[in-house]
Amino acid sequence: MLADLLRDHDGVITVAQAKQAGLTQDDLDYRVRTGRWRRCSRGVYFADDREFTDRARIRAGVWAYGDLAVASGLAAAWWHRLTQFTPDIVEVTVPRDCRPLRRYGTKLRRRDLDPAEVIDRDHLRVTAVPLTVIEAAVRRRGGAKLMDSALQRHVDLAALWKAHLNNKGRHGSPAARILLRAAEDGTRSAAERLLVKLLRHAGITGWQTNYRVAGYIADFAFPGPKLILETDGFAFHSDADDFVNDRIRQNALILAGWQILRFTWLDLTEYPDRVIAQVQHARNA
Template structure:
């Protein structure tokens, strides 16, 4: 005879009061809840203990994990995890009592209902509706490297209606599979919002037999922008390789700017200012030193202010 946890597991992690009391007396069910063997997640609905908060919320409301909560499940990049689970319910469904959650109402595909999770494509389009431009671009870029095609993304956003659909279409049109990191997408979003053109993702620079790849490159002006995350050089070998790559870029006539996570996210105005100054300098034949001096002087004035 199956135990109550085994029944719940077979039923996908949840069962109703009626389903469980067909197997055990009400008193035993109450005892199992009190002992923590199973838990009541909503009125008349029971689940297994230890489920993640978003799964518990989906069961409690009889909906599906969606939006940024689903993005975490699909391992799409987010600046921060949602404070409450995002749950989508079928359109016109009246919500029942449940744990804290952000509720959405929309049509839900049968496969999503059975998985209690929106598909990756649906998750991406939902995120493009609600996230700021730079974070949305990072999600869209990442999805194109995880099996979603550009055509699928454009078609899905074209079919969207309602709040945020115009923003979603704009982001989808700018998404690229070339980006290799969340921070690189965030840096590219800064350039787009500042209307700085000419930079491409993952540009390969060749010098003799040496090939160096840069995160964002301006081929005409030979400017390379590198998005430097929290990762550090784990060995002298990798450090030497990075130095060699940098030297080869400089020898090939490129100027390299390296921006950290902190700078891209919290000093965006300064980042854009430095890039613009370097573009002007390269366009008019100025030197990198003059750009650095102007940038340093401006930064000093801001700190004093």
């Protein structure tokens, strides 16, 4: 039972779990004294016969705050595999009436979470995916990209809005609302209007909208250099059929001798200078 616990918990174990497995306090003290186990914090140990991984670090950081603690923010995002970047600081949320001592390597937040927004994943309490997405998206640069990726694979916009409205007043709430509004407004037509604005601001001329090529209508076309610009909104606005049809259409345009540049809502809002540079390079190629 002890070996199973350590394997399933990334080598991390609490006093309560160890005692359920049949160990006494003397057994725990002996393991620490002989170097077999490492004391991470009060009541939390790590079996030092294995690597102290990022999973072990996050688990130990959360468990250091007791049974009601929850991994949140970027720690929860990484645990859910929403991002590949492991946070240096483990964000932990505890109820408002808890007054634990702050632990090194952690960021403590005190608030009362709706039970429906806390789930168990791999034997660790973490915020559910919708709440995790809207919180993690405002914790680091490129949050819109994280949200867009989550909308493609993990969650829908309605669930994100519900989690946001259910947790108003939390840290980062205003910034999350801005991202949600951008996702809501980020349709293909909005992306097209933004691209027009960028092209005009850069002084780029010679393009036509809704240009017919090879039986299709291109969003933007430069007939001279045979260059087409296509825009995409936020990921949730497209489905599997759109994906397939877009590829068939794109192949037909390429076979007709046209070069195609595709820009997402994220490209247009976060990297406008790069968009213009690529358009100018393609026109001059």
